[in-house]
Structures are given as C-alpha cells and as structure tokens.
C-alpha cells in the first residue's frame with residue numbers, strides 16, 4: 001500500500017522547482033526507487049513532483065563538444081543512443097546492466113545518480129567523461145562537476161529543493177572506446193558487487209593516448225583511479241594491464257557487507273579492470289601485446 | 293485524497309475514469325477493471341508477474357502509478373487472444389509445456405510478445421535477455437525459450453513474412 005500523496009505533474013522546470021521548494025515534496029522521475037520505498041513504507045512524502053513529463057528534460061542531445069542527457073532520459077534511451085558509439089559504450093553497457101528490461105524502460109540515468117547508492121551502475125561511467133551536472137532550484141541554476149556531486153552513500157551535493165536538469169558529458173577525443181564490466185550474483189536485476197568503467201584511446205602503434213578508469217561499489221561514492229594519465233604513451237600490453245589493475249585495487253576502499261567481502265571485492269576490482277581495458281582495446285581493433 | 297481524471301486504452305478499449313493518485317497501474321487493472329490476468333508477485337519490480345505493455349514497451353505495472361497511464365495504450369495478457377483464438381505465443385506455451393503453475397505466464401507472454409515485435413528470429417540468448425525481468429519458479433526456462441522460438445516460427449514464416 002502506498003500512502004496517499006498530492007501528485008504534481010509540472011509542465012516546465014520553473015514550475016517544478018517552485019513545487020520542490022516545499023519541504024514536504026519529493027521528486028519522482030521513473031519511480032523505480034521512489035515507489036519501491038513507498039511500497040515498503042520507508043518513504044511517505046506529502047507530495048510527489050513528477051518531472052517525467054517536462055519536455056525540456058527529455059532525450060539525449062549531441063552538441064559539438066558535449067553530450068547532454070536530460071533528467072527524464074531512461075536507461076533504454078541511453079542504450080539505444082549509444083548502441084553504435086564505442087566511445088560511449090560504457091554508458092550503454094552500464095544502462096543495459098541496470099535491473100530488467102521493464103525497469104530500464106522507465107528508470108532514468110539521472111535518478112540512478114541522485115539515488116547515489118555506491119552500487120549505482122551509472123556513477124563510474126559518467127565520471128569517465130569529465131562530466132558536469134546542471135542543477136536548478138527556485139533560486140537559480142548552477143553547474144557542478146560530477147565528481148563533486150557524490151558526497152557519500154546515498155548522499156549528494158544537491159541542496160534542499162534542488163534538482164538535476166541534465167548530465168553534460170565532454171566528448172572524448174576521436175579514437176577512444178569505453179566499456180563497463182559489472183560483477184554481481186546474477187546477470188539480471190542484481191546490484192553490482194563491483195563495477196569497473198574504462199575508457200582508452202590508442203594510436204596506430206597501440207600506444208595509449210588517453211586512459212580513464214572509474215570504479216563503482218568499492219568506495220562510499222563512485223571514484224576515478226588516480227594516476228592513469230601518467231600511463232599515456234605506454235604500449236597497451238599485459239604489464240600495463242597489471243599495473244592498472246594494481247592501481248585500481250590499491251585505491252579502492254571496499255567494505256564487507258552481506259553481498260561480498262572487502263578482500264573479494266578488491267580482487268575483483270583488479271580482474272574487472274583488466275577485462276574492461278581488454279574490451280576497450282578489442283573495440284579499437286587492437287590486441288593487448290605480450291611483453292617482450 | 294488526491295485524485296486525477298485519466299483516459300487511456302486497455303487492449304484497444306477506451307476508458308475514462310477517476311483514480312486516486314496513490315494507486316498503481318496493477319491495482320487499477322486488477323481491482324477496478326477486473327483484468328486479473330496480470331499478476332501481483334512481489335510489488336517491487338523483481339518478479340515480472342505484473343508485466344504489461346505500455347505504449348508497446350514492457351513495464352512492471354506494480355511500479356507505475358495508475359495516473360501515468362493517462363493517454364497511453366496498455367496491452368495486457370487478456371488482449372493477446374483474437375476473440376476465442378489464442379495468440380500463437382499462447383498456443384506455443386501450451387504445446388511446449390512452457391508453464392506449470394502458470395503464475396509467471398501472463399508476464400512471460402507480454403515480455404515475449406514485446407521481443408517478437410522487434411525480433412522475428414530471436415536466439416536463446418536474446419530471449420533470455422528479453423525475459424530477464426520475469427522469474428519462473430517452475431519450468432527452468434528452457435521450455436519457455438522453446439515456446440518463444442516456436443511462436444516466432446508460426447508467426448513469421450508460415451505466411452512468408454520473414
């Protein structure tokens with residue numbers, strides 16, 4: 001049973017942020033987190049503000065240097081859009097790993113980020129693109145780097161009454177490919193025990209031109225592996241994979257919970273980091289070289 | 293209590309009614325429209341027993357507010373048969389033994405129906421992906437995959453569509 005609430009369907013952002021200014025109002029997009037919590041009685045807001053009908057928040061827009069994912073864009077839409085774009089494959093694969101087809105048809109990418117559970121699949125992939133979020137409240141709007149958006153488990157930098165309008169990704173240099181590797185108990189409908197997102201650029205000689213690795217579910221927030229830029233210029237080889245795997249495993253801060261132990265998670269970070277990098281190289285038509 | 297007036301179609305039939313905003317689409321279908329083919333399993337998006345098509349796409353009716361059905365077209369398992377004639381998916385499920393208790397079947401059929409709209413020759417992996425949001429505790433799935441492939445054959449080869 002869902003407790004009664006007053007339901008608002010604003011047609012424009014200005015109206016939505018006015019409504020969200022009321023303390024008792026809760027924003028709902030796809031509702032796959034909000035309604036589950038309301039069904040379980042964990043949440044009973046006096047009012048729901050449904051933003052899914054606001055035209056300005058719909059869809060995915062490609063600009064010259066950026067891609068803008070509207071707050072109402074679903075995982076299904078992201079999968080369709082990024083389907084044949086190797087540089088955005090990490091997003092498509094992460095969205096494709098969320099829940100079930102039924103969930104992906106209504107759940108949004110922005111909702112995934114705002115929910116901000118450490119296992120949320122879109123966290124690390126979004127960080128690969130030096131992304132920022134466009135936020136708005138009744139007091140105006142601001143731009144925030146995605147890396148500053150996540151402040152802890154289920155905690156974000158959103159101020160009371162503030163909402164995400166869109167996610168703005170920086171287009172990666174040409175010749176990049178990305179991938180998302182998720183490890184969970186089942187393929188469908190299970191949260192990640194570990195998720196690794198990677199983006200790699202390689203030149204004709206298989207030397208690295210860019211390298212970014214992001215991790216989900218192994219720290220209080222999604223994180224980027226530090227120091228990857230120092231590997232630019234090195235050849236994509238097995239020893240480079242080992243080095244990246246070590247860096248990622250050292251930098252993660254997993255916890256032990258009912259889903260997995262910290263040590264297991266740390267080991268899997270190494271395994272999945274290599275796998276994600278190999279998949280990027282394969283998408284670029286390159287093999288990972290044996291070391292001489 | 294907050295209410296909304298909505299108009300929408302279910303299985304081709306137009307409805308206009310007033311619903312409380314805290315009702316789910318599942319409760320609207322089952323309790324108000326008495327279309328009890330769609331099942332309640334978990335109420336949390338996990339099992340898929342409540343799967344219906346909303347504007348052609350499978351959704352969990354337990355995770356959709358009834359008011360969201362406004363101006364949409366809903367297809368439920370009751371809308372599959374053509375009068376007294378079962379849909380080829382339904383016939384294939386029976387012939388291939390793709391159901392035992394049958395509780396998951398309406399949801400399975402709806403997800404399979406959506407798959408076949410876009411893919412006339414699905415392989416086992418594609419069927420598994422399309423049905424990943426539908427749990428079955430009885431059959432072990434292989435017979436369901438077989439039934440979906442059989443239905444695809446009946447639907448898309450015999451009259452030379454594909």
Ligand SMILES: Cc1cc2nc3c(=O)[nH]c(=O)nc-3n(C[C@H](O)[C@H](O)[C@H](O)COP(=O)(O)OP(=O)(O)OC[C@H]3O[C@@H](n4cnc5c(N)ncnc54)[C@H](O)[C@@H]3O)c2cc1C
Nearest residue numbers: 029030031032033034099107108111112114120121164337
């Ligand atoms: C069966 C099932 C399986 C799932 N599997 C996965 C999985 O594998 N991986 C995974 O990561 N998640 C999973 N989820 C969780 C959920 O589906 C995703 O996090 C989804 O992307 C949430 O999007 P939504 O639009 O449904 O969010 P909603 O439920 O609408 O909102 C989620 C939260 O974010 C807030 N919010 C939403 N949009 C905005 C905005 N624009 N501005 C500010 N705040 C906002 C809401 O107020 C709420 O607190 C699963 C859920 C279910 C029911």
Ligand code: FES
Nearest residue numbers: 333334335340354
């Ligand atoms: S009842 Fe809706 S998914 Fe289980």
Ligand code: FES
Nearest residue numbers: 392394428429430
């Ligand atoms: S036939 Fe019993 S749950 Fe599928």
